[in-house]
Amino acid sequence: MAGGNEINANESKMAVPLNTWVLISNFKLAYNLLRRPDGTFDRHLAEFLDRKVPANVTPVNGIISFDVLIDRPNNLVARIYRPAPATAAGSIPIFTDLYQPPSSDTFPVIIFFHGGSFAHSSSNSAIYDSLCRRFVSLCDAVVISVNYRRAPEYKYPCAYDDGWAALKWASAEPWLRSGKEGKLRVFLAGDSSGGNIAHHVAVRAAESGIEIAGNILLNSMFGGNRRTESEQRLDGKYFVTIQDRDWYWKAFLPEGADRDHPACNPFGPNGVRLEGLAFPKSLVIVAGLDLVQDWQLAYAEGLKTAGHFVKVVYREQATIGFYLLPNTNHFYEVMEEIKEFVRFNL
Amino acid sequence: MKREHPEGLLGGGDWYGAPVEAAKQGKGKAMMGVEVGAEDEDVDELLAALGYKVRSSDMADVAQKLEQAEMAMGSGVAASDDAFLSHLAADTVHYNPSDISTWVDNILSELNAPPPPLPSLPLRFDAPSPVDRQNRFLDLPPSVSKQSTSTTELPLVTRRTPAEVYELKPVPALPAARAPVRLAYGSDFQLDVAPSPRDSKRIKFCSSPPSSSSSTTDAATSAASPLPVVVVDTQEVGIRLVHALLACAEAVQQENLKASDTLVKQISVLAASQGGAMRKVAGYFAEAVARRIYRPLPRGVVGCSSFDSVAFDDMLHMHFYESCPYLKFAHFTANQAILEAFAGCRRVHVIDFGMRQGLQWPALLQALALRPGGPPSFRLTGIGPPQPDNSDALQEVGWKLAQLAETICVDFHYRGFVASSLADLEPYMLLGQDTDDRGGADNDEPEAVAVNSVLELHQLLARPGVLEKVLRTVHKVRPRIVTVVEQEANHNRGTFQERFTEALHYYSTMFDSLEGGAGVAAADSAGGRDRAMSEVYLGRQICNVVACEGAERTERHETLDQWRGRMTGAGFESVPIGSNAFKQASMLLALFAGGDGYRVEEKEGCLTLGWHTRPLIAASAWRVAADPLSARGT
Numbered sequence: 001m002a003g004g005n006e007i008n009a010n011e012s013k014m015a016v017p018l019n020t021w022v023l024i025s026n027f028k029l030a031y032n033l034l035r036r037p038d039g040t041f042d043r044h045l046a047e048f049l050d051r052k053v054p055a056n057v058t059p060v061n062g063i064i065s066f067d068v069l070i071d072r073p074n075n076l077v078a079r080i081y082r083p084a085p086a087t088a089a090g091s092i093p094i095f096t097d098l099y100q101p102p103s104s105d106t107f108p109v110i111i112f113f114h115g116g117s118f119a120h121s122s123s124n125s126a127i128y129d130s131l132c133r134r135f136v137s138l139c140d141a142v143v144i145s146v147n148y149r150r151a152p153e154y155k156y157p158c159a160y161d162d163g164w165a166a167l168k169w170a171s172a173e174p175w176l177r178s179g180k181e182g183k184l185r186v187f188l189a190g191d192s193s194g195g196n197i198a199h200h201v202a203v204r205a206a207e208s209g210i211e212i213a214g215n216i217l218l219n220s221m222f223g224g225n226r227r228t229e230s231e232q233r234l235d236g237k238y239f240v241t242i243q244d245r246d247w248y249w250k251a252f253l254p255e256g257a258d259r260d261h262p263a264c265n266p267f268g269p270n271g272v273r274l275e276g277l278a279f280p281k282s283l284v285i286v287a288g289l290d291l292v293q294d295w296q297l298a299y300a301e302g303l304k305t306a307g308h309f310v311k312v313v314y315r316e317q318a319t320i321g322f323y324l325l326p327n328t329n330h331f332y333e334v335m336e337e338i339k340e341f342v343r344f345n346l
Numbered sequence: 347m348k349r350e351h352p353e354g355l356l357g358g359g360d361w362y363g364a365p366v367e368a369a370k371q372g373k374g375k376a377m378m379g380v381e382v383g384a385e386d387e388d389v390d391e392l393l394a395a396l397g398y399k400v401r402s403s404d405m406a407d408v409a410q411k412l413e414q415a416e417m418a419m420g421s422g423v424a425a426s427d428d429a430f431l432s433h434l435a436a437d438t439v440h441y442n443p444s445d446i447s448t449w450v451d452n453i454l455s456e457l458n459a460p461p462p463p464l465p466s467l468p469l470r471f472d473a474p475s476p477v478d479r480q481n482r483f484l485d486l487p488p489s490v491s492k493q494s495t496s497t498t499e500l501p502l503v504t505r506r507t508p509a510e511v512y513e514l515k516p517v518p519a520l521p522a523a524r525a526p527v528r529l530a531y532g533s534d535f536q537l538d539v540a541p542s543p544r545d546s547k548r549i550k551f552c553s554s555p556p557s558s559s560s561s562t563t564d565a566a567t568s569a570a571s572p573l574p575v576v577v578v579d580t581q582e583v584g585i586r587l588v589h590a591l592l593a594c595a596e597a598v599q600q601e602n603l604k605a606s607d608t609l610v611k612q613i614s615v616l617a618a619s620q621g622g623a624m625r626k627v628a629g630y631f632a633e634a635v636a637r638r639i640y641r642p643l644p645r646g647v648v649g650c651s652s653f654d655s656v657a658f659d660d661m662l663h664m665h666f667y668e669s670c671p672y673l674k675f676a677h678f679t680a681n682q683a684i685l686e687a688f689a690g691c692r693r694v695h696v697i698d699f700g701m702r703q704g705l706q707w708p709a710l711l712q713a714l715a716l717r718p719g720g721p722p723s724f725r726l727t728g729i730g731p732p733q734p735d736n737s738d739a740l741q742e743v744g745w746k747l748a749q750l751a752e753t754i755c756v757d758f759h760y761r762g763f764v765a766s767s768l769a770d771l772e773p774y775m776l777l778g779q780d781t782d783d784r785g786g787a788d789n790d791e792p793e794a795v796a797v798n799s800v801l802e803l804h805q806l807l808a809r810p811g812v813l814e815k816v817l818r819t820v821h822k823v824r825p826r827i828v829t830v831v832e833q834e835a836n837h838n839r840g841t842f843q844e845r846f847t848e849a850l851h852y853y854s855t856m857f858d859s860l861e862g863g864a865g866v867a868a869a870d871s872a873g874g875r876d877r878a879m880s881e882v883y884l885g886r887q888i889c890n891v892v893a894c895e896g897a898e899r900t901e902r903h904e905t906l907d908q909w910r911g912r913m914t915g916a917g918f919e920s921v922p923i924g925s926n927a928f929k930q931a932s933m934l935l936a937l938f939a940g941g942d943g944y945r946v947e948e949k950e951g952c953l954t955l956g957w958h959t960r961p962l963i964a965a966s967a968w969r970v971a972a973d974p975l976s977a978r979g980t
Contacts, residue, residue: 009413018405019390023398025412026446029453032419033434042436044929048948049443051397054574054959066575067959072862075942077576077958096589098577124959126397325392 012238015289015319017327024239024321031120035247041119041152051126057098059084063136065129066098070169074149076162078169079123081136081143099175106179108141108187108213108342111166111201113148115192117221117248118159123147127324134326135189138335139342144170148197152251156263159193159252163201171210185346187214188280189338191323193252195220199266199299202280212280214345216338219287219320220296223249224265225258228294238289238319245292265295267302274306281309283341285334288316313337399444411450418457441922442951571836571905575851576960578858584624587616588850591631595846603639610636623857630885631850634892641893656731657739660702662886665879667705668872670860671935671944672963675955676800677706678934680829682927683967684796685713687827691794694722697776697823699768699799701728704743706800708750715754724751725759725793727776732764740764768802769812773822795825803909804832807902817916821970827921828968830913833903834954834961837891849891852903852962853884859957862943906952906964918968922951931955 013021030049034042055065065081085097101107112135114121114128121128123145132143148162170176170186177184188198188205195217205212223245235242246259253261260268284300286293303310315322318330325331388401400408419434438456443449594609610632617628667673688694694714698706707726714721726747730740740762751758765771777795797820806813820828835852837845860877890901904912910920928948935944935955947954947961954961 009416013409018409019393019400022400022405022409022412022446023393023396025409025416026398026450029412029415029419029450030443032416033438044932045440045925047932047946048440048925048928051444052947052959053397054572054961055576056572057575058571058573066577069576069578069958072578075958079959095592096585098575099585126395130395324396327392 012319015238015317016322017325020321020325020327023324024319027120027321028239031244034120035244039152039247039250041251043153046120050121052122052124053126053129054124055079061133061137063133064098065133067124071162071165074162074165076149076165077123077147078166079129079132079145079147081132081145083136083140099173101175101178102142103140103178106185106346108139108185108346109170109176110135110139110141110143110187110189110216110342111163111170111198112143112145113159113163113188113190113194113197113201114145115190115194115219115221116150117245118151118193118196118252119248120150131191131323134335135338138339141187141342142176151248155251155255156253156257156261157200159197160200160204160263163188163197164204167201167205167210183211185213186211187216187342187345188212189216189218190220191218192320193221193248194218196222196263200263203266203272203274203277206274206277206279209278211278214341215280215282216341217282217284217296217299218323218334219285219290219292220299221248221292222264222266222295222299223259223292224268224295225260228298230294231291234289234291238291240291240320242291267299267305271302274303274308276307279303279306279308281311281341281345283311283313283337285313285337286315287318287320287322287330288314289319311337311341397444398446400446404447408447408450411447411454415450415453415457418454438925440925443948444950571839573836573848573851574960576855576858576958578623578854578958584620587613587620587624587628588854590616591628591850592843592847594632594635595843595850598635598639598846599841599843606635606639610639623861624854626881626885627850627854627857627888630853630881630888631846631892633885634889637889637893655735656733657735657737660739662879662883663702664705665876666883669876669880672955673705673800674934675931675946675953676831676963676965677709679923679927679931679953679965680798680800680831680967681706681710681713682930683827683829683921683923683965684710684798685717687796687921687967687969688714688722688794689717690719691826692722692791693725693793695725695727695793695795697727697729697795697797697825699729699797699802701730701740701743701762703739704728704747706798707747711747711751711756711758712754715756721754721756723757723759725761727761727763729763729765729768729771732766738762767812768806768816769809771816771819773819776819776823795823797823797825797828799829800831801833803830804838804902804904805900807838807904808897808900813912814916817912817918821917824970826969828913828918829965830909830968831963831965832906832909834905834956834964835903836905836908838902838904838908846892849888851960853888855957855960856884856962857881859943859962862957906949906954906961906966909964909966910950913966913968914971917971919971920951921967921969923948923953923965923967928953 016024030046034046034049036042055067057064057066062084063081064084065079067077067079070076070078080098082098083102085100085102112128112132114123114125116125123129124147128145132145135141135143144166146163146166148166149158151159167186167188171184173184176186179185188202190196190198198215198217199220202212202215227242231242231245234240249259249264253259253264259265260270262268262270262272265271282300282303284296284303286296286300290296297312297314300310300312313334315330315334318328322328322330323334388403390398390400390402390405393400434453434456438453440449441452590609590613594606594613597605597609613628613632617625617632620628663673684696696707696710698704711724714724726744728740728744733739744760744762748758748760763771763775803813803816806816833852836848837852839845840848860880887901890899891903894900913920925948928946931946931953935946943958945956945958945961947956949961949964952964952966954964956962
């Protein structure tokens, strides 16, 4: 696997545009420096290297953002993205307008959990600020990007708890409700670890009777003890290795747990049965060059078996991170899928 | 549900635009990621939107470097690679991650020829005699980083009052061999300092990122300047209060006296039912607006401060220093940059534009005392305003520092310089007196100069041309390093209403951090007093921003991007502050602030400290650009 690095580089270089390759390889190099073999994480260096952007209530392309402290004891912050209030038109919006519904029609609220394998990135990371803004204009949505607590400092179930806190917060905000019934039309979305979080928050929501309109899982992070065919075939070939996946699971899962822990493997031997639960419809996007794909496909199968609707979008030639830069068909076509899914299930 | 977007970019299916369109159109570039100046036409826009600066023409080259770095590091499969990787990560100092090319270059050079590690700093500085027991500031807290970085580091000074910092027992009689401490007052000789030769340094400075020349005209930036907002209180009352304040500002902007008067009263009522930070902030803003609309005629000094004494000012400043980490961060980060710039120099000179009580300097003196190879000969020029009561605070501060320097065996020289304005300074004043008192052998080496300005430069913007003059003076002094710390806010551009709105969000966040930072302190405790005085300190700034105009309005805060433009325009280039300083600053916060909300961030070679996601203070370092005439074009 380690041998033939040159071949690997050429393969991955042919799979993505050059600037994407630079972006993802840059992350890969940085991340290699941050993960220590003893399981600890160089958090200070991680924060130093992460490119962040502040929130901005001055409209940019008709979108504004602002940060909200959702839960003071945990310092849980979320970044809200929304279409600029009508009064703004280029200048700073009136503060109270931030909390007005963006539209008199029904509109989706997307609670987004950023990726980073539970350890990296934040809601104010530039890559995710960019993605969330895109979702706003794509779906005419209000997007809530949750700055959940990360591993290894905060293991399971902290990220899920924070996701749940964000959902409860959104449920209590009057301005997020729309339509004749005046209800919250909420989608849970996430990439990588964020997709995993979306699933687990959806389970909790279903168990608690909170209606979720849909789940959107982008290259979501699942796993298990056994090595699947895709993991073995693609190990080290397209920016990701089995070894780094193992590191992140070890960092997130409880001490002594293995990868068949239900957080990692929801349809594995220790999984929770979802039959009969009011679980939302799911859009599961899988990249064909992502070594985790067998687990993602197994996840989709698990949902189907439990009687839940799932649409799988399989992008054969896509790698991880294809949704970070708008420079491939994968990007545009997957965005269309997301748009349609939200529109259809609103 | 379709929606028409007035901006015209997002009609129909054209939502792909978002940040990319903004980048292409030239507006919002600064907001989404790195600042892209005119000379950076070749920069890849997609990566720029994500915070990275890579020229399109360099892309293949950068890709190759990334490949090389990865191959050199191995894939981390073998155990030996892991150990090497850990070592690499622990010891390398990183700079300016936005510039991927130089960032990877740095890693490659570390991989190819890792320099020998420097001896690490002792965790405790044991005072040589019982007399020095009182010098508690010399003690380092035990929890210094397990990973020693490769530069000399500043000791983390434990919390104590500034008075305690200077509390020294009488020093026993010195052996005659020791060089006497020299104090001088006033200005004397003219001296031309030749630029010192570039010492080979342990830390390799990457070439600065392409300097961005942000527009210095208002038109380009004021209309679209980003405004970060952190909402900590979404209660109904809080929102109505903010709304009333903003409506009041609008009324003032429109010169609607009646409406503003009504709103000021309404604000007071609303504020009374509000708690915590928002109540205090609202109070200060309401008071400031009231002063503005009821200013006494004829127009004299609005007098935002009941006391106009420098001593009172300094007192407030000290309480602010104690109650929250912003000034500590400023001093710490600036000192780190100065320390690194002075590496290998045997004669150093620091010029402090705002001496006050000299809180910044004990830590630097100590770090210099402890540096490998021994301390340099240290000269400090402290600049301060005239004292109305003819007291000599500037001199006294110098004496205290001299005593400290004596106990830690640093050859120390001090000169206090009284100036009503920094514009009164001329280069010859700052460079004078560098001959007799420094000892013979070292005289051949020119002294290395650092100019330090913490929250001073923005005041110069109150009069046209003054900042430019001061920067010219600084430039002529040929400093090795110029450290600049400023409030990270845009309180100097746009209309009154825009300024008010910016300031409201800025100070709301600032006050919230005071509340949340050190926990709730009893009103009559030292912590409670610190906080109360800090609120007064900030309240005076608020008053100045809101109620004053023209030359009176000295709290003209500008953002890092704006300062970047000013500094590069004045012939300086950025000296990136590295991951070691970032790490230390983050650790400092964890030790002292107690509030988990504080965040240090890196932005193109500069560091900011903020509350949650809102940067509130920015520290940067500069040096004279290689070719001053073409600094803008590099």
